Amino acid sequence: MEFHEVINKRRTSREWTNKEVDFEAIKQIIAAGMKAPSWDHYRNWQFIVLHERKEKEQAFAYAKAVAKRYVDSNHTYSRPNLAQKMYAYAMPRQYSMLVDCPYVIVPLFKCARLNAEWVSKLNPLSTAWCVAENIMLAVINERLGYSLRIPLNKEHNVVLAKLGVPNGWMTPCFIGVGYPKEDELVLEQYDSTPDSHIHMGGWRS
Numbered sequence: 772m773e774f775h776e777v778i779n780k781r782r783t784s785r786e787w788t789n790k791e792v793d794f795e796a797i798k799q800i801i802a803a804g805m806k807a808p809s810w811d812h813y814r815n816w817q818f819i820v821l822h823e824r825k826e827k828e829q830a831f832a833y834a835k836a837v838a839k840r841y842v843d844s845n846h847t848y849s850r851p852n853l854a855q856k857m858y859a860y861a862m863p864r865q866y867s868m869l870v871d872c873p874y875v876i877v878p879l880f881k882c883a884r885l886n887a888e889w890v891s892k893l894n895p896l897s898t899a900w901c902v903a904e905n906i907m908l909a910v911i912n913e914r915l916g917y918s919l920r921i922p923l924n925k926e927h928n929v930v931l932a933k934l935g936v937p938n939g940w941m942t943p944c945f946i947g948v949g950y951p952k953e954d955e956l957v958l959e960q961y962d963s964t965p966d967s968h969i970h971m972g973g974w975r976s
């Protein structure tokens with residue numbers, strides 16, 4: 772695919788067809804992740820790949836509870852803005868969007884403890900997001916789709932413990948990969964044209 776086609780086609784998917792994904796495509800996608808820029812030059816990343824449904828169900832029990840809690844709360848907005856509409860659509864799907872697709876990739880980066888005092892202290896996490904973004908764009912390039920879940924608070928440690936990840940490793944996110952349902956609802960986005968976001972020479976209000 773041409774670069775701008777990949778950029779323009781990228782979106783987050785949360786509903787899937789039953790079509791299987793070729794594992795060669797998953798390897799290509801992870802290869803793109805491995806090409807990401809690396810703050811310390813080491814490319815010290817590992818990738819857990821989940822394929823069996825049982826593995827995914829066990830790993831993401833926490834997300835299942837999060838989605839259920841949201842559904843049970845019956846929460847509604849009286850006049851939702853676009854972000855609230857997205858949230859209301861996404862929350863009930865936090866579990867199904869991971870277990871109903873053929874693969875989930877869990878990128879891992881070496882870091883014992885996050886330190887958010889300065890942005891530079893977050894370099895290990897920032898680098899892992901570069902890996903994740905390469906993965907997401909590579910998924911689109913393979914004409915597949917992806918779902919994305921950021922583990923909520925202690926969900927991070929719960930999932931990594933279930934996956935047997937040794938101490939000293941972290942993940943930025945869980946990335947589901949599959950063939951999205953063609954008729955999945957596509958929610959309205961805020962305008963992405965850059966003109967009103969560019970400040971030449973310094974901040975201009």
Ligand SMILES: Cc1cc2nc3c(=O)[nH]c(=O)nc-3n(C[C@H](O)[C@H](O)[C@H](O)COP(=O)(O)O)c2cc1C
Pocket residue numbers: 781782783784857861862865919920921922960
């Ligand atoms: C840092 C980050 C965290 C996100 N966390 C979640 C998440 O936990 N669950 C989810 O369904 N989507 C998550 N998303 C996806 C956003 O909801 C989505 O990117 C946004 O609504 C824009 O829609 P689009 O990706 O289809 O363009 C996350 C995206 C980012 C960049």
